Amino acid sequence: MENDLKKAAGTVGAVLAGNVVLAFTVTAFIVPQGIIMGGATGVGLTIGHYVPLPLSVIVLAVNLALFVLGAGTLGKKFALTTLVSTFAYPAILSVVQRIPAIGALTDNRMLAALYGGALLGIGVGVIVRVGASTGGTDILALVLHKCTHIPVAVLIYGVDFAVLGCQLSFSDTEQVLYGILTLVTETLVLNRVMVMGASQMQLFVISEAYEEIRQKLIGSLDAGVTMVHIENGYGKTQSRGVLCIVPDRKLFQAKELIQGTDPGAFITISKINEVRGRGFTLERRYRKA
Secondary structure (H helix, E strand, C coil): CHHHHHHHHHHHHHHHHHHHHHHHHHHHHHHHHCCCCCHHHHHHHHHHHHCCCCHHHHHHHHHHHHHHHHHHHHCHHHHHHHHHHHHHHHHHHHHHCCCCCHHHCCCCHHHHHHHHHHHHHHHHHHHHHCCCCCCCHHHHHHHHHHHHCCCHHHHHHHHHHHHHHHCHHHCCHHHHHHHHHHHHHHHHHHHHHHHCCCCEEEEEEECCCHHHHHHHHHHHHCCCEEEEEEECCCCCCEEEEEEEEECHHHHHHHHHHHHHHCCCCEEEEEEECCCCCECCCECCCCCCC
16 A cells, blocks of 8 residues: 555656646747647647637646546546646646746757757656656547557657647748757657666677676676577577676676677677566565575
8 A cells, every 4th residue: 555655656746747847848948939839738829829818728728628538538547647737737837937037048949949859858758657648639649549540659740740730820930840850859858768767788699608608697797697598590509598688887898708708609789678577677686505
């Protein structure tokens, strides 16, 4: 029970932190420079151009409408994961907009687009990493996915570009180009945030000295090792391969250790986005000798 409460508190905290970043970014970089963007904020910017209402009020109305649509179509579990963002983002946006001179951090539209895209990626990434949702137009994409079975990623991009398109009538060419740059930057940063701190390096070693390499990787690097039964493709001889996953900082040591043991060892090295399980996301256990 206590662990469930801690997990729930951590999730809510991450969602609130992500929404603070999003609200700050929109207020400090997007709105002052007139950069177009997707999502519920983009819908709010479009409506706000024609209706003289505060952006936070419009975004709240848009979020509420989409939340009702999502809750009715996607069920209670979805509603619970999007509830915080639906109400928190407009409320935080309203508070952040009252900070004096927050929109005067830069008058350079390029800087605003790059910083805006990077911070949007961080904010959304923090929320998505804990299994929550930013709500907004993502809900529309999920509803369309349920009806059409088109991949969600494709629909999210489609909805975002449709929202960008709605802003073309009152935006100049530079605003449109910077809006696309912001969206691309956001996507790149979001992908990095999603795997941040979880990536590892995987080494697969084929060598006649596999047993010695195994012992050194375990003894010198304290690395987890898995022995894989393999068959030589040319002579069809049976042997063993050494599979080892290490943090980035230990990659050089691992290569030096393997090549020092067998200079002719065949090594493949791959970047692994995420590793979960004992010794990585769970506490390592050591067997008594």
